[in-house]
Amino acid sequence: MDWPSRKASELDASEKKSFGKGVFRKCDGCGVTIPTETLHANFEVCPDCGQHHKLAAPRWRELLLDRGELEEWDAHLKPSDPLQFSDGKPYHERVASTQKASRATEAIEIGRGAMGDRPVAWGAFLFGFMGGSMGSVVGEKITRLFERATSSRLPVVLLQASGGARMQEGILSLMQMAKTVAALERHRAARLPYISVLLHPTTGGVAASFALLGDVNIAEPKALIGFAGPRVIETTIRQKLPEGFQRSEFLLAHGMIDRITSRLQMKEEISLLLGHFAPFVRPPRPSELNNTAE
Incomplete structure (x- = not known):
C-alpha cells in the first residue's frame, strides 16, 4: 500500500x-x-x-567564494600507512572507507578562488573525513597552500575544523605542526595576510599551531576552540571550568580571537578585511626573497 x-x-x-x-x-x-x-x-x-x-566544504565554497568556484591544488595527494597502524582496524582500511563515505581523498581541500573579486589562496578542513584530523598529507597540503600563496602574492583564507593530530600517524602527524607554521612564517615575512576562520570544533594540534596564528582570527558563534577538550581538562586539574570555557565568546572576552561573525555575514566580513589589507601588500624586497626561498 x-x-x-x-x-x-x-x-x-x-x-x-x-x-x-x-x-x-x-x-x-x-x-x-x-x-x-x-x-x-x-x-x-x-x-x-x-x-x-555543521556545513560541508562544498557549501562553504558556495557561501564564500565568488560563484562557488575553486581551482583545486594537489587533490592527488593521498595518505599512506608508514607505521602499519591498527586500532582494531588497519589504518589503510579506515582511510579507504572514509574516502568512500566522504567522497574526498583527505581532510582538507586547498586551491585558488576569489572573494569579492579579490584572488585568495583557499583552504578548508573537511570534518567529515576522520574528524578533520591532521596527518602527513593534511600538513603537506597546508604547507603547499602557504608556499604557493607566498610565490603568487596571495592572501590566505583558511577554514579550520579539526579534532587535532591524527593518532594513526604518530610523530609524523605531530611534525606537521612545526612544518606548517614554518611555511606560514615565510608567508608572513613576505607581508601577505592570513585570515583564520575558526569553526566548530577547532582543537588539538591544529589549534596549537597555525589555527590561532592568523593576522585576524574570526570565529563562528559558540564554536569549541582549544587544545584539550573541557572534559579532559576538568579530569586532569580536578576543577570545574568556567561557564562557556573554550567557546568563541569566552575566547573573545579573553583576547584570544579578534571577531565572532555569523556564517551569513562571513563573506562580507572577510572581503572587507582583504580590502583593508590590500594597500599594505607590496612586492617583497630582495632580502625578503632570500628569506622566503625554498
Missing part, C-alpha cells in the same frame, strides 16, 4: 519513526523543528535562534 493513501494511525511503530525522516531537522540550539530545505537554504543556520550547524 502506498504511504500517501494510509492514515498515521495505520502505521506501525517502525514506520511512524521513519515517517518524514529527512524532511525535518531539530535545531541543536533551541530544539525547534525546521524543514530541512529551510536550513539548507540558510546554510545550516537556524532562522529562530541563530544556532550554527
Whole structure:
C-alpha cells in the first residue's frame, strides 16, 4: 500500500519513526523543528535562534567564494600507512572507507578562488573525513597552500575544523605542526595576510599551531576552540571550568580571537578585511626573497 493513501494511525511503530525522516531537522540550539530545505537554504543556520550547524566544504565554497568556484591544488595527494597502524582496524582500511563515505581523498581541500573579486589562496578542513584530523598529507597540503600563496602574492583564507593530530600517524602527524607554521612564517615575512576562520570544533594540534596564528582570527558563534577538550581538562586539574570555557565568546572576552561573525555575514566580513589589507601588500624586497626561498 502506498504511504500517501494510509492514515498515521495505520502505521506501525517502525514506520511512524521513519515517517518524514529527512524532511525535518531539530535545531541543536533551541530544539525547534525546521524543514530541512529551510536550513539548507540558510546554510545550516537556524532562522529562530541563530544556532550554527555543521556545513560541508562544498557549501562553504558556495557561501564564500565568488560563484562557488575553486581551482583545486594537489587533490592527488593521498595518505599512506608508514607505521602499519591498527586500532582494531588497519589504518589503510579506515582511510579507504572514509574516502568512500566522504567522497574526498583527505581532510582538507586547498586551491585558488576569489572573494569579492579579490584572488585568495583557499583552504578548508573537511570534518567529515576522520574528524578533520591532521596527518602527513593534511600538513603537506597546508604547507603547499602557504608556499604557493607566498610565490603568487596571495592572501590566505583558511577554514579550520579539526579534532587535532591524527593518532594513526604518530610523530609524523605531530611534525606537521612545526612544518606548517614554518611555511606560514615565510608567508608572513613576505607581508601577505592570513585570515583564520575558526569553526566548530577547532582543537588539538591544529589549534596549537597555525589555527590561532592568523593576522585576524574570526570565529563562528559558540564554536569549541582549544587544545584539550573541557572534559579532559576538568579530569586532569580536578576543577570545574568556567561557564562557556573554550567557546568563541569566552575566547573573545579573553583576547584570544579578534571577531565572532555569523556564517551569513562571513563573506562580507572577510572581503572587507582583504580590502583593508590590500594597500599594505607590496612586492617583497630582495632580502625578503632570500628569506622566503625554498
